[in-house]
Amino acid sequence: MTKAKGKSGKLLLLALLFFSFYAQAQIIAPPKWTVSIEPKNLVQGEEATLVFEAQIPIGWYIYANDFNPDLGPILATLKLDNPAGYELKGGFTAIDPKTKYEDIWEGDVKYFIGKGRFEQSFVPKSTSGKISGTLEYQMCSDVTGQCVNYDEEIEVAFTAKQETNTPVFGEAGQQESAELGIVAPPKWTISLEPSPVHSDEATLVFDAQIPIGWYIYANDFDPKLGPILANLKLDNPAGYELKGGFTAIDPKTKYEDIWEGDVKYFIGKGRFEQAILLKADSGTIQGTVEYQMCNDITGKCTPPFEEDFEIPFQSSNSTNTSADSDENLFNEVGEENADSSIEIVPIQENESLLGFMVLAFLAGLAALLTPCVFPMIPMTVSFFTGRAGSKATGIRNAIIYGLSIIAIYTIAGTAVAAIQGPEFANWLATHWLPNLFFFGIFIFFALAFLGMFEITLPSSFVNKIDEKSEKGGLTGIFFMAFTLVLVSFSCTGPIVGSILISSAGGELIKPILGMFAFSLAFAIPFTLFAIFPEWMNRLPKSGGWLNSVKVVLGFLELALAFKFLSIADLVYHWGILDRDIFLIIWIVIFSGLGLYLLGKIRLPHDSPMETIGVPRLLLALFTFMFVLYMIPGLFGAPLKYLSGYLPPMSTQQFKMTGGLNTEAGENILGEPVKYADIPLEIPHGIQGYFDYEQAMRAAKKANKPLLIDFTGHGCVNCRKMEENVWVDPQVLKRLKEDFVMVALYIDERLELPESEWYTSEYDNKVKKTLGKQNADFQITRFQNNAQPYYVILDHNENLLAQPKGYDTDIQAFIDYLDGAKEKFEQSN
Known part of the structure; x- marks a missing residue:
């Protein structure tokens, strides 16, 4: 059993390495932001609201800004350029954020998950203007163990009407001024979409609020009928040109007797659009909308109204910042932006198709060991038992x-690669719906295996399957295969996702071959087990050892069911399964399993047992050893062998920490550590630096490799690594003695002297603060923007090991350090 466990562990480790090799080279895409102004009809001098709405990726959350800023996380902040034409009212406000207590910060934080909304009130002081600035915020994930800082540039143009005494329609629907005999026109909102404009194509949008009881004619019907069609007249275009015509969007249609034909019109609300092509970086669009408004109640039609408008625009004329590329902004770092002395080559760029298929095949074998695949084996055996009349038929099936x-x-998988990409696999692996479904399925099967009830198919369904069996039974076999794939995909999704990553560049052959190799390895064992039922027909159908195997599987499925609930709980922050509660559940379940194996617990269908065999005794002993291993976890022990199954340490309610040597090491250069007075710090007494150039000089002087720690004040998982991995005596000894460390804080807001500012080659933005320069360094040099992120370099700035992200496996981190040190010594 130990030998099998060792082989399975190696396969699983290989698959996880295969997945992480891809994942670490990816840039985390930011949320999708929509910035708008409410209400749409602005009036000069009247308060309005700038609205920021975020679509947050599944498994991630962003911090709000209405909690104690001293706790640690980066609060969302809005920084506006010099206001011109408007005045701010109040502060930047988070609307209905969630609240939770975070142990790592020792306080309550507020955050958004799924969707987020912020508002900033302002008063327009002129009839037109532009609001521009930067939105800064932090996005984190408890599932992947990453935190990322972003700054989103915003630019919104607005137009406001001067307040007038023009009458408007009341509830009756036909209010007029008795003295003046004037009918109030519709209220128009005229805007340019998208806002802000980031490409050379845009749409001029005209939205009308039409008084009750009235309607306006559209413009896409026969102009010879009689009504005046809506029309757009633009002043001399400068800096833009029209594309297509002035278009009514979804108008209504009716037959009018007076005109003897069909007309199109809007009632309540109307919308027209005009596509334009911007030829200049900035300019103004001016013109007039002409239209006619009528009322069937009073039988009146107004003379043609004219609505004058003026909208400024500003465009970058750059496809690199277009709306379509915003979501892929962090995935488009070219090699030309990376330092020529540092080369990070993703595995998929240089490997052969054969090597890629071999890795995919090994990943398929490892997927068999995941908690939602392995328990499907007895279901396969049960399905094929007795279905074949002969051995040849069984092999065929x-x-x-x-x-x-x-x-x-x-x-x-290929369809997902071509249409959805790897994001869909991530959705299936992390969304609450499939995880709760699989949680329920595993509980259901666990109770059945424990003997609470028998799983039987309806007789009518069985008869139909038997009829199809006589003709080949292909439908039932295919349905069983589909069920296996569906249930297992929640666990295989992350591994499959690593294969589908290659489709991001538009490839299809590679994902097809990868998915074929993966499914081939996945299918071979199940095919053998499908043949195996012919042999199991000779074994007892109930009682004895076979029932004991079912009960053991029932205990295992009961334990593994809570992993699915834990995933949903972590992603959506329900707070149901803290690490302590999860461990208590597993300790109780596996204690019950151990007592069952010793014969202290008897369940339905169990045969009387006077003695137990040696294999059963050994299995009971291993079970109790596993229980004893988990118990220290209740007091904060890391339990590194279960790190992939347990909730993160941040959910632990009780921790017991021992003594730790935190005596600081020697300052190698003998000079003040740059930025140490901010203050910045490296924990556990590790002597280090906070400036890359200074740290590299120290590494050369000490003749040691340089370890870069990309970290942050508000990085939750950086703290987890420091508290759960760095505290290990073997790790801490290596960090202090074998490396020179530099901690580059990517969220430090210290503004540097103007002489140190520079414009990034990556996003063409001026980097003024220490944190932004560190973040830009990480992206341009190492094509990554997540923290924590560890990079080890030699004195020529060459990589000594593949950079490493969040991973609480202590031995893996030790191997990472030792491998880099060994390569450094060999090169000297």
């Missing part, structure tokens, strides 16, 4: 079953 698995995975 098994091969069809295996080919069905391969076909489903390859076709579905």
Whole structure:
């Protein structure tokens, strides 16, 4: 059993390395922001609201800004350029954020998950203007163990009407001024979309609020009928040109007797659009909208109204910042932006297709060991037991079953690669709906295996399956294969996602071959088990050892079910399964399993047992050893062998920490550490630096490799690494003795002297603060923007090991350090 466990552990480790090799080279895309102004009809001197709405990726959250800023996380901040034409009212406000207590910060924080909304009130002081500035915020994930800082540049143009005494329509629908006999026109909102304009194409949008009881004619019907059609007249275009015509969007249609034909019109609300092509970086669009408004109640039609408008625009004329590329902004770092002396080559760029397929095949074997795949084996055995009348038929059915698995995975996976990409696999692995579904399925099967009830199919369904079996039974076999793929995909999703990553560049052959290799390895064992039922027919159908195997699987499925609930709980911050509660559940379940194996607990369908065999005794002993291993976790022990299953340490309610040597080491250069007075710090007495150039000089003087720690004040998972991995005596000894460390804080707001400012080659923005320069250094040199992120360099700035992200496996971190040190010594 120990040997099998060792092999399975190696396969699982290989698959996880295969996945992380891809994941670490990716840049985390920011939320999608929509910036708008409410209400749309602005009036000069009247208060309005600038609205910021964020669509936050699944599994991530962003911090709000209405909690204690001294706790640690980066609060969302709005920094506006010099206001011109408007005046701010109040502060930048988070609307209905969630609240939770974070142990790492020892206080309550507020955050948004899924969607976020911020508001800033202002008063327009002129009839037109532009609001521009920067939105700064932090996005974190408890699932992936990453935190990322972003700054989003915003620019919104506005127009406001001067307040007039023009009458408006009341509830009756036909109010007029008795003295003047004037009918109030609709209220128009005229805007340019998208806002801000980031490409050379835009749309001029005209929205009308039409008085009750009245309607306005559209413009896409026969102009010879009689009504005046809506029309757009633009002044001499400068800096832009029209594309297409002035278009009514979804007007209504009716037949009017007086005109003897169909007319199109708007009632309540109306919308027209005009596409334009911007030829200059900035300018103004001026013109007039002409239209006619009528009322069937009073039988009146107004003379043609004219609505004058003036809208300023500003465009970068750059596809690099277009709306379509915003979501991929952090995925488009070219090699030309990276330092020529540092080369980070993703594995998919240089490997052969054969090597890629071999890795995918090994990943498929490792996927068999995941908690939602392995328990499907007895279901496969049960399904095929007794279905085949002969051995030849059984082999045929098994091969069809295996080919069905391969076909489903390859076709579905390739479709995802071509249409959705790896994000869909991430959704299936992290969304609450599939995880709660699988939680319920595993509880259901666990109770059945424990003997609470028997799983039987309806007799009518069984009869139909039997009828199809006589004709080949392909439908039932395919359905069983589809069920296996569906249930297992929650666990295989992250591994499959690493294969589908190659589709991001538009490739299809590679993901097809990768999915084929993965599903082939995945299908072979199930195909063999599908053949195996012919042999199991000779074994007892109930009682004895077979029932004991079912009960053991029931305990295992009961334990593994809570992993699915834990994923949903972490992603959506329900707070149901803290690390302590999860461990208590597992300790109780596996204690029950140990007592069952010793014969102290008997369940339905168990045979009387006077003695237990040696294998059963050994299995009971291993179970109790596992229980004893978990108990220290209740007091804060890291339990590194369960790090992939347990909730993160940040959810632990009780921690017991021992003594730690925090005596600071020697300052190698013998000079003041730059930025140490901010203050910045490196924990546990590790002597280090906060400036890359100074740290590299120290590394050369000490003849040691340079370890870069990309970290942040508000980085939760940086603190987890420091508290759970760095505190290990072996790790701490290496960090203090074998490396020179530099901690580069990416969220430090210290503004540097103007002489140190520079414009980034990555996003063409001026980097003024220490944090922004550190973040830009991480992106341009190492194509990554997540923290924590560890990079080890030699004195020529060459990589000594593949950079490493968040990973609480202590031994893996030790191996990472030792491997880099060994390569450094060999090169000297």
